[in-house]
Amino acid sequence: MNIEELRDYCLLKPYTLEDSPFGPEHLAFKIAGKVYLLVGLDQIDELRFNVKCDPEYAVELREKYDQTVIPGYHMNKKHWNTVYANRELNDAAVYKLIDHSYELILNGLPKSQREKLKEEFS
Template sequence: MKYEWIDEYLLKMPGVSKDLQKDWNWIRYRIGEKMFVAICLDDNDKPYYITLKPEPLEGDFWRKQYEDIIPGYYMNKTHWNSVKADGNVPDDILMDLLEKAYRIVLESLSKKRQKEILGDAI
């Protein structure tokens, strides 16, 4: 996978956990029980897509900018995008998309849960 830094980058975010959803062969990154990023693995357990949650209009914008960003792989096509794991999306763009996916899901949690995750940072 081109984006070897993703695991370390995501796990540094407050409240993020990682697991393997065996039935789907996806490595999921979650805040509480809510997924915000998944690394979809192929039959040889190699990363195939990085699926993340954008705002719908922004997701559509990025799909028009990069051929390596497609509607969510096996996900709701409005609320998820997938980035080819060996694609040509610049690292800084992907980092921004990952950060925004984190914020979208974090902000969907109750204020109490956000405070538990972020402490006094909110």
């Protein structure tokens, strides 16, 4: 997996907007202003990114894939993981972690906000 594939995957997700709120060196993928994936653009040798995660699942992932999933760099370590692509997890498993983060953010929005998104993006 490379950064272009990661970006393309995120942009295929409904209601996703791309932003650079932390400067031009980082991309954030958001739903209704809430980040579900953050990636630095300066990565050449090794792709890594931050995704939101259920706290219990985060601990499980970190224990099972200690070379691939670590507490989120510069993030709330209880709720965010830094994931290294192309290590212990294949691309499909990495995409599932992105999906998990996306769903946490989407499902955490108030129902009225989810309805508004459906209207805006239909």
